[in-house]
Amino acid sequence: MKVEFTVASDIVDTQQTPVLENFGLHDKIEIGNREFHVHTGTLIKHQKIISEVFEKGMFLISCEYPVRLRSEENHIDYDFLNQVTEDFHQSVLEELEALYQIETKLERYRHPKSHYYLGVLFLKRNLYEEAIRQFKIAMDQDKNYVQAYMGLGIGYLKSGEFQKAVKTFDKARSVSERYPDFLNYFGLAYLFSGDYDRATSLFKEAIRLNPNYVEAQFNLGVALYKSSLKGVKDPKALAVPARVSIYLKQVRDLKKYREPYWQKQFNQLLELLKDNNHEVIIPQLEEFQLRLVDLVADREKIYEFYLRFAFGGERLSLETIRKYEPYFYHDNGENTHYPDYWNDLGTFHLIKSRSLYLKAKEEFEKALSLAPDFEEARKNLERIRSHENGFLILLRSILK
Incomplete structure (x- = not known):
């Protein structure tokens, strides 16, 4: 695959983009037939820089960088802040470009682990097409690479290809032990495919193996909730099961979700669950379930380091x-x-x-x-x- 990069820069009109205030930067990156837009701005009040990546108007990822201002708000060193913002903006651009450069170099090697690592990095950036391609290559090179099956199944799950996710997880059963995470994701694939009975069975098995697996407990609650709505003459008379809210709160309290951004999302959903407007609640629950699906959340930067060392070119x-x-x-x-x-x-x-x-x-x-x-x-x-x-x-x- 030939990768060509074209970058065009301009300044974001901060009056039109209130979230990214003070210093606004915008770059367009063309990689092959893909076009990404990267917007970066500062939030002086919150002392952080935010960079957001979009493709065809669709949001992909957001990156944050905390910055300590050198003086009081009325005497901010704007030259310093401008330089830090520019440096962070460039690092986001370079990181995105590097993924595709590494992908091109990897085509010459038979190294399933590196293809899996790269698949994870693409998956983290919601670049599902690229992630799925890398996981498939890893599986082709090593038929027993369990993590690659997991990655591919999650890639299909998050991209909305639920039947393909079911088939992938089903194949993985022949090469994988029945880990709670695997059973939870397999259950989600069935749940989004409309097979509530199989989904419920898999969630229960995951919980049997790990009773403290609150994400699986939450997913089980959603499965039972959706199942209870089938064939009901008056859905409005049916309340959202308490189990859904109880375990959503327990997921919210996990260490990895204690950041203000996540807490806000959890609390908004909990408020929504107080009503019985199922037509609104179900889509929001489904979207949230998929957002909670994460593959090796704590190892992304470790994989990035290995790939940069082995295939970064410098x-x-x-x-x-x-x-x-x-x-x-x-x-x-x-x-x-x-x-x-x-x-x-x-x-x-x-x-x-x-x-x-x-x-x-x-x-x-x-x-x-x-x-x-x-x-x-x-x-x-x-x-x-x-x-x-x-x-x-x-x-x-x-x-x-």
């Missing part, structure tokens, strides 16, 4: 590597009993050590440029050069 600077470091540590002790956590951390440190290794080489070369007869620096440089290729081979073998 050597990652130490500064860039250090920006990713918090994503490998940011777990508050919740994941330290999982072997994947330590494996990822070990791989990260190897990649970081290679960057330090190359930096040391440059520093020995600088020492010799200043003092060509510096024997110690010359010996150190020779030792480094003799092991450089081996280090790179080691990293590539680990990442495969």
